[in-house]
Structure formats: C-alpha cells, structure tokens
Amino acid sequence: MFGPNWFASVMGTGIVATAAATLPVDLPGRHAFATVMWLLAALLLIAVLTATARRGVSHLDDPVLMQFWGAPPMALMTVGAGTLLLGPGEFAVAADLVLWSAGTLLGLIVAVAVPYRMMTRPDLAATEDAAFGGWLMPVVSPMVSAATGALLVPHVGAGRDLLLACYAFAGISLFAAVIVITQIWARLVRHQIGAARMVPTLWIVLGPLGQSVTAFHLLGRAADGVLPDPYATGAQMLALLFGLPTLGFAFFWAALATAITLRTVRTGLPFSLTWWSFTFPVGTVVTATGGMATRTGSPLLTTLAVALFAVLVTAWTVVATRTLRSNLWRPARLEARPAARSGDRLIEAK
Structure with missing residues (x-):
C-alpha cells in the first residue's frame, strides 16, 4: 500500500x-555525480508515481499521513530543477516547465486543502500535543515553487510575472511555516519529545528555513535585469539580509535536532520512512549555505557548504540503504499492516 x-x-x-x-566549488567528479543522482531521482519519481497509481491510498482521513501530500509536488519540482540544471538544452527547459507547473498547482491545492481539512473536520481535530514536523509538508511546497521557479525566470517570456508570483509563493510558505514552527516548539517544551519514530520529523523544520534562504537568493539573482531599480537592488539586499539570519536559526535548530536525535538513538530509533527527513531538509541548508557563499565570497561559508554536502551524502547513503534493506530485500513488508494509532503509521516503511 503506497x-x-x-x-x-x-x-x-x-x-x-x-x-x-x-x-x-568545483570538486572532482561533481557534475557526473550530480547527473547520476538526478537520473536516479527521475527513475524513482516514475517508479513511485506508477506504484501510487496502481495501489496508492489517499490517507485523507489520517491526521498524520495526510500531511505528506506536500511531498508529491515537491518531488516533481525537485526533479524538474535537476533537469534544468543538468539536463540537455531545450528539453531541460520544457521538462522543467511541465514539472514545475504541475508541482506548483498541486502544491497550492495541498497548501490550502490540508489545513482546511484539519480546521473543518472534528474527527481530524488536533490535540495540544499533536504538532510535529509533518505539519510543515503541505505549506513548504510553495517555497519550493519559489526557489525552483526562480531558475525558470530567464527561460520564459513572462519572466517578470513569474518572478512576482514566486515572491508571493515564498510569502505563503514563510508565514505559514513560522506559525507551524512555533507550535512545534511549544509542543516540545510542554510535552517533550514523544515517540521515537517521530524524532526524525524534527529535521523537517530545516526545510522551510533552508529553502527560504535558497529561494530569496535565487530570486535576487533572477530580479537583476527583470525588475527596475531600486527593486532589483532591494532584491539583492533582501537575499543577504534575510538569508544570513535565517541560516543562523537553521544551524541553531540543527543543533537542537542533532542533540535530540542522538539522545533517541541511545534508547532506540526504529527505522521507518521518517528517516528521509534526514535528507531533503539538510539538502536545503546545503543549497542555502552554498548560495550565501557564492553571494558573499566567504571562504568560511564555502567550506561549511562542502562539509554539509558530505553530511548530506552520508545521510542519503544510510537512509537509502536502510530503505532497500527494509523493503526491496524483504518485500513482505510492503503489504499493509494494521496499526492502533495513526502515529504508529507515520511514514512507516510498509
């Protein structure tokens, strides 16, 4: 059951x-490695779309799993951005435009539909201790639209309108994420960490933080020559003056999440699909740090971006290996298994 x-x-x-x-920095084999990972992501997208079409379940009545409808649009746009950065010529632009458009439309629908469902369905009403990182999934998708849409601005005729729309998408996600992160903080302070399998979702908080820095950096670059002054100059200033403080908070949250994760590992951290929370959110911090390094020319930020990239590759290797071991090598686990509570099914490797 997918x-x-x-x-x-x-x-x-x-x-x-x-x-x-x-x-x-141009590390040896960097482009080839990036191309291989992009092709692998594209193949995974096709496989997951096919499996979902054949035997997928909506989970719209599950207060936990319905949050992850934010993942499909982000998956589409992530593969699309990789296509534009690494794919061949005109095909890359056309493919990214299709994937970005589909992901943005679906992401905007999800960003409204999931919170609306939570607000209007008494049986899905959240308790005081229910807030978790997954609540960010529906609302962070528009920020991915902003970041990946900025890459398309030079390639489309209506570049100015696309740029303005991307700033609006960033606003949707930024303010909604601040609200949700505040609720997550309050839940942690008042009700502590909770179930071990929920701990990896704390890393999802890095997603809107890193992605927002990346988005405003890329939008600032895209604004040059598209917006008139002083707005183009202001976009460049905003990228730095927003980016560095937000990146600082991202590192602060990463320190908290690391401490909580290590504490949980000592008592037992069972594998489930929640472990993928160690990858994409960390990746957004890598792109954010790299963007700030490029913008400022800082050797410290450049070194930090490379170090974080090494952490990201290590995390991906561990999580991908555990996913294969739990599902491909033991296909019986792919069958649906009943659970007493929705939290027990939280992005579980079924």
Whole structure:
C-alpha cells in the first residue's frame, strides 16, 4: 500500500543532485555525480508515481499521513530543477516547465486543502500535543515553487510575472511555516519529545528555513535585469539580509535536532520512512549555505557548504540503504499492516 509519504525518497535523492550541481566549488567528479543522482531521482519519481497509481491510498482521513501530500509536488519540482540544471538544452527547459507547473498547482491545492481539512473536520481535530514536523509538508511546497521557479525566470517570456508570483509563493510558505514552527516548539517544551519514530520529523523544520534562504537568493539573482531599480537592488539586499539570519536559526535548530536525535538513538530509533527527513531538509541548508557563499565570497561559508554536502551524502547513503534493506530485500513488508494509532503509521516503511 503506497501513500504520499513515499515521495520523500524522490525529494531526498533529488536534493543531493541539486546540492551537488550548485556547490560553490568545483570538486572532482561533481557534475557526473550530480547527473547520476538526478537520473536516479527521475527513475524513482516514475517508479513511485506508477506504484501510487496502481495501489496508492489517499490517507485523507489520517491526521498524520495526510500531511505528506506536500511531498508529491515537491518531488516533481525537485526533479524538474535537476533537469534544468543538468539536463540537455531545450528539453531541460520544457521538462522543467511541465514539472514545475504541475508541482506548483498541486502544491497550492495541498497548501490550502490540508489545513482546511484539519480546521473543518472534528474527527481530524488536533490535540495540544499533536504538532510535529509533518505539519510543515503541505505549506513548504510553495517555497519550493519559489526557489525552483526562480531558475525558470530567464527561460520564459513572462519572466517578470513569474518572478512576482514566486515572491508571493515564498510569502505563503514563510508565514505559514513560522506559525507551524512555533507550535512545534511549544509542543516540545510542554510535552517533550514523544515517540521515537517521530524524532526524525524534527529535521523537517530545516526545510522551510533552508529553502527560504535558497529561494530569496535565487530570486535576487533572477530580479537583476527583470525588475527596475531600486527593486532589483532591494532584491539583492533582501537575499543577504534575510538569508544570513535565517541560516543562523537553521544551524541553531540543527543543533537542537542533532542533540535530540542522538539522545533517541541511545534508547532506540526504529527505522521507518521518517528517516528521509534526514535528507531533503539538510539538502536545503546545503543549497542555502552554498548560495550565501557564492553571494558573499566567504571562504568560511564555502567550506561549511562542502562539509554539509558530505553530511548530506552520508545521510542519503544510510537512509537509502536502510530503505532497500527494509523493503526491496524483504518485500513482505510492503503489504499493509494494521496499526492502533495513526502515529504508529507515520511514514512507516510498509
């Protein structure tokens, strides 16, 4: 039984390709490695779309798993961005435009539909201790639209309108993410960490943080020659003055998440698809750090971007290996298994 949670594997693989392609230094074999990861992400996308069409389940009545309908649109746009960065010529632009358009439309629908469903369905009403990183999945998708759409601005005729739309998409995600992150913080302080399998979802908080820095960096670059001054200059200033403080908070949250994760590992951290939360969110911090390094020329940020990229590749290798071991090598686990509570099914490797 497949659900939208499986698209997290596409996101996690695709961000490795994007991070490699946009590193501020040209490491040996970087482009070839990025291309291989992009092709793997594209194949995964096709496989997961096919499996979902054949035996997917919506999970729209599950207050936990329905949050992960934010993953499919982000998977589409992540593969699309990789195609534009690494694919061949005109095909790359056309393919990315299709994937970005489909992902953006679906992402906007999900960003409204999932919170609306939570607000209007008494049986899906959240308790005070229910907030978790997955609540960010529906609302972070428009930020991915902003970041990946910025890459398309030079390639479309209506570049100015696309740029303005991307800034609006960034606003949708940014303000919604601030609200949700505040709720997650309050839940952690008042009700502590909770179930071990929920711990990896704390890393999802890095997603809107890193992606917003990446988005405003790329939008600032795209604004040059598209917006008149002083707005083009202001976009460049905003990229730096927003990016560095937000990146600082991302590192602060990463330190908290690392401490909580290590504490949980000592007592037992069972494998499930939640482990893909260690990949895409970290990848957005890599692209954010790389973007700030490129913008400022800072050797410290450049070194940090490379170090974080090494962490990302290591995390992807571990999670991909565990996913294969749990599902491909033991296909019986792919069958649906009943669970007493929705939290027990949280992006579980079924």
